[in-house]
Amino acid sequence: MMSFHQLPISQMRRLGLALMLPAALLGSLTFATDTQTATAQKSRENSPLTISADVQEYNANTQVATARGNVQMLYPARQIKATAAQAQFFSRERRIDLTGNVYILQQGVNSIRAEKVTYLIDEGRFVALPPSNRQVESTYMVNDPEIGGQSN
Numbered sequence: 001m002m003s004f005h006q007l008p009i010s011q012m013r014r015l016g017l018a019l020m021l022p023a024a025l026l027g028s029l030t031f032a033t034d035t036q037t038a039t040a041q042k043s044r045e046n047s048p049l050t051i052s053a054d055v056q057e058y059n060a061n062t063q064v065a066t067a068r069g070n071v072q073m074l075y076p077a078r079q080i081k082a083t084a085a086q087a088q089f090f091s092r093e094r095r096i097d098l099t100g101n102v103y104i105l106q107q108g109v110n111s112i113r114a115e116k117v118t119y120l121i122d123e124g125r126f127v128a129l130p131p132s133n134r135q136v137e138s139t140y141m142v143n144d145p146e147i148g149g150q151s152n
Helices: 009-026
Strands: 027-031 036-041 048-053 055-059 064-075 080-090 095-106 110-120 125-129 137-139
Touching: 048 055, 048 080, 064 095, 080 110
Parallel strands: none
Antiparallel strands: 027 036, 036 048, 048 064, 055 064, 064 080, 080 095, 095 110, 110 125, 110 137
């Protein structure tokens, strides 16, 4: 078997393009030490949505990126932070499916815990499903002037 360094220049260029294509379709792809990070960008507003995980794959035919293991999602434009066991970004549908012990924190105070959460990017909407025989848990901070005005 031929090592990478022994490949002809034309084959190395093709291999490089094949490895870069998924990154170009997602926006950018950066590799950290033990995690992989993919950033999806909406071209009109150019606001990054970053997904970091132990392993990431991209299928150019279906335009679906899958991240597995210690998944972290950051979407600063909407003040969203999320963790899960797996995330799938469906670029055509503009949705993200988070599965496995999902925790989402929005605006630093509102949160959702579920087994599976679908995030519809264009609608800014979450659809959460619980583990079997359990419930979804959401916590929302409500501004209540009557309670805030009382002294303890």
